[in-house]
Amino acid sequence: MEAAAIWFHLGPFAITSVVATTWGVMLALTLFCWLATRHLTLDPGPLQTTLEGVVSAIETAIDAVLPGRAQLLLPFIGTLWIYILISNLLGIIPGLHSPMGNLSVTSGLALLVFFSVHWFGVRSEGVRRYLRHYLSPSPILLPFHLISEVTRTAALAVRLFGNIMSLEMAALLVLLVAGLLAPVPLLMLHIVEATVQAYIFGMLALIYVAGAMQSQQNLERNEEGDGNG
């Protein structure tokens, strides 16, 4: 996979096609959401019904994993799902490449998930009580906890990058080898793969955050059980 082309420089920053595509996605999402949610009514039309269905589905999915915290996690997890899905589907359009085919992008998202896990964990229970779960059930496991934090973040970034990059590369190879119409089934597979990868990334992020918030609750529950015993 070749490096992303630099479109222009903004001061010391070299703006690549990936960043420009991301801005395009952001601009399109902003315009769409602003236009679609300007006149929401209690008697919804088809577009409002679709938007409410999407948001409600995301909220329900979060609530199923972490009951009672859906309102808190909805902006972060929901944006992950929407952004990754749209970015993945951009790869279908000829001439455009999915930003998720760039390791810098997926690494950035993975790093955000990494910090979000700790942010929500600390926000939920406080620094000291959150950090205590690294010593549970035994301080001996602290190195393994730390290694797990790093490796799962790296896996998160590499999994999404590898799948999308390989998907686009496979489509390109098939197009070069078999002609114009042969990649059509592969493009249909691209839609499924893009959706699945977005879902996996968002769901893993949700599970990590939920683990950070629930691990503290489990620790407290265990301590309460020991105290009662």
Add this chain to the structure above:
Amino acid sequence: MEFDWTTFTLEIINFLILVWILKRFLYRPVLDVIARRRAGVEKTLADAKRIEAEAGEFKQRCERELAQWEKDKEAAQARLREELAAERGRLMAALETSVAEERERRRVLDERRQHDLQRSVEEQGIAQGAAFSARLLSRVATPELEARLYALLLEDLRGLRAEDKRAVAEAAAAPGLQLRVQSAFALDEGRRAELARVLAEATGKTLPVEYRENPELLAGFHVSIGPWILHANLRDELKFFSGALRHAG
């Protein structure tokens, strides 16, 4: 597969900005309208529950009122039955009184009718008796009986009481008075002369006498001195007898 720190950094910033944008323009408005709709639905449900509760309370109140109305109705029916029984008793008593009065009236009418019938029968009996007596006396009305009644007439004229004599004298004092003597059989001259003399003694003066034969008298005499009349015949005696019987009945 190159790692570009600029892209990495900008993607982080871009994503955080996108989170804010979607939260501002998508999640919050949509969640707000869902919350408003949910609040409306809950309000509608609460209103429905409140209305249901009010309806239940109203139903219970209606049932209580219906039960009270049933009690009132039964009490009113009981009172009506008592009033009807009292009214029926009163009407029955009035009817019995009316029937008793009617019975008494009918009894009185029957008694009167019976009395009238009895009286009619008695009158018929008296009339028949009188007719029978008349027929019987007509058969015994002979000149001998006439002679006997003539003797009784003379005896009565001679034996008048003082007040009778005064009455006869007053009757005979009428100017132009003519005495009338009716007899069942013809009187001979001797008896006529003797009777005229006795009448003159009774009246105190001599008055012309008209003699006339009247077979209806059966036997005997009928003497008229003005308004004063002396009956000495079977017909008048039978009349007196019948009248006496009627008055006695």
